[in-house]
Amino acid sequence: MTSLVWFRDDLRIDDNPALAAAADDPDGLIALFVLDEVSEGVRPLGGAARWWLHGSLERLREALAEREIPLVLRRGAVAEVVPEVVAQAGVTRVLWNRRYGGERHHDAALKEHLRAGGVAAHSFPGNVLFEPGTVLNGQGLPYRVYSAFWRACLSRPAPVEPTTVPDRVHAATPQPLGEPLDGWRLRPTAPDWAAGIAARWTPGEAAARERLDEFLDAGAAGYAEGRDFPARATGSELSPHLRWGEISPRTVWHRALDAGADVGVFLSEIGWREFAWHTLFASPDLHLRGLNAQFDAFPWRTDPGAELEAWQRGETGFPLVDAGMRELWQSGFMHNRVRMVTASFLTKNLLIDWRVGEAWFWDTLVDADAASNPFNWQWVAGCGADAAPYFRIFNPVTQQQKFDRDGTYVEQWAPHALLTPEIVDLRTSRVRALAAYDQARGASSEPAVS
Structure with a gap:
């Protein structure tokens, strides 16, 4: 019996139920990772996530190599790639750990397809x-x-x-051919915008x-x-x-x-x-649709233009916001408290759709995942599960006074922020945001989520 262990967002050896289950196969295993950027409903990775994935795959490959197991890399639609590898290598069962977003329907379809062809398919808690x-x-x-x-x-x-990997796991022979990781071009070459990310983080x-x-x-x-x-x-x-x-x-x-x-x-x-x-x-479409139906009618600004760019660049004139956005761009990360402040500023002081901000974080955060990223943006915007009330608007000035009173954080990431003109009046924009919320609440025929 030969097992194919299909790695996805579980790039580890320890406490990997699919990998542990393959240890019982006398004919060994094949370790496969598929970069699927083409299947319907699969959200392409952001730039920071692609940088991290490259490093994580390198470390996984090294860990498997210590057990003399190659990591086979393939690119394409999983519905095509996995059955192709199964046929090429004479695989008798496929094992993977579950995913819980919209892509899980691809997993279910693949499991049905494999079983119909006489190949066992098993999934495990993710x-x-x-x-x-x-x-x-x-x-x-x-x-x-x-x-x-x-x-x-x-x-x-x-x-x-947690499970541990038994010492008896070993590679099947022969192994299918894979693709070179460098050929996927997950990391930038010139200019290397990820230098700050590399200085801060070690994947694996x-x-x-x-x-x-x-x-x-x-x-x-x-x-x-x-x-x-x-x-x-x-x-x-x-x-x-x-x-x-x-x-x-x-x-x-x-x-x-x-x-x-x-x-x-x-x-x-x-x-x-x-x-x-x-x-x-x-709610698999969490990054596209708010859970609170009232926000379907919210009058987001349709042409934010220069103010959106100022927010992205960390040039709003509000030091805590600017420090957070520059930390994000330089390191692929932002402190959680500052994430809330920057998200509130975008959605409430600038009246820019939370999905615009979520997409920016998706591209620039090394930790952006399909659940937490949209979930937290909806929480701040007021349209998600257990959301902060819409009238809770984080004041970036008072937040800085509470949580960075001596300016250490701002000085580290945005030392010149005090010289930048403020792009919006906080009091006026707060009144505007509350009026927009009243308008959306009046336009909605459905009750708010409780």
Whole structure:
């Protein structure tokens, strides 16, 4: 029996259920990654994500090579590539870990196709703590309020213990031919806009585990009190590693509890990530449509022009906003508190559609995933699950006074921001935003999501 392990957003060796299941096959396995940018409904990766993927695949290839297993790379529609490799290599079963976004219908169709051809196909729980579709409210519907969702999760049996890779996994022979990673051109050449990203980040499973160890060895010191202060190094910075499945949330969960530190607040943030994935499972078009139907009639500006460009470049004249946007462009990352401030500024002070901002983050964040990115943008805009009320508008001036009073963060990323003219009046734009919300609420014939 020869197994094909199909890697996707689970680029790791440990706690990889599909890989662990292949260890039982006496004829060995084939490890395959498919870069699918052509199938219907598949969202092309942003530039920062492509940079990270290149590095993550390099590290996975090295980890598999230590076990003398090649990583086969192919590009194209999965509905064509996977059956082609199966036929070429005489594969008898295909194993993968589940995805929970809109692409899952491709997985279901492939599973049906393989089984119809006599090839066994099995999928396993993916990069979540609890399977989406299993945590439902009393009416059998997905939760729309985080606190109720997380209580329901915590009332369930604990997430399963992470699996380890048995020493007996080995490669099948012969192996199918793959494509060179460099030929995919996932990383820029000239000009190299990713130099700042490369200086800050190291993709791969080993780096993910090291980052978690450092965070927990310090006892998650100061996380609960300092997580809102962007100049403090209190965050775990695990989000891009989780996004690519270089470490699983199950591993994070159990390692955190075993560390004996005060990790309740930290795990609640893992729970927020979980909430996003469960919401995406119920609403696969999350990046296209707000969950609150009132916002279908919202009068977003149709021609934001220069103000959108000023926001993207970090030239709004509001230091905290500008520092966040420049951190994003230079490093592929932005502190969570500042993400909320910059998103609020775009959607409420500038009245620019949240989908425009979500698309910009999708292209520039190394940790942008199909669930958290649109989910969080909808939360800030006021049209998502458990959303902040629309009238909650983050004032970038008072936010800076609260969370960067001495200007350390602003000085690091936007030292000249105070010399930039402000592109909008905060008081006037706030009044305009509330009027637009009243207009949308009056135009909507459907009730707001509760």
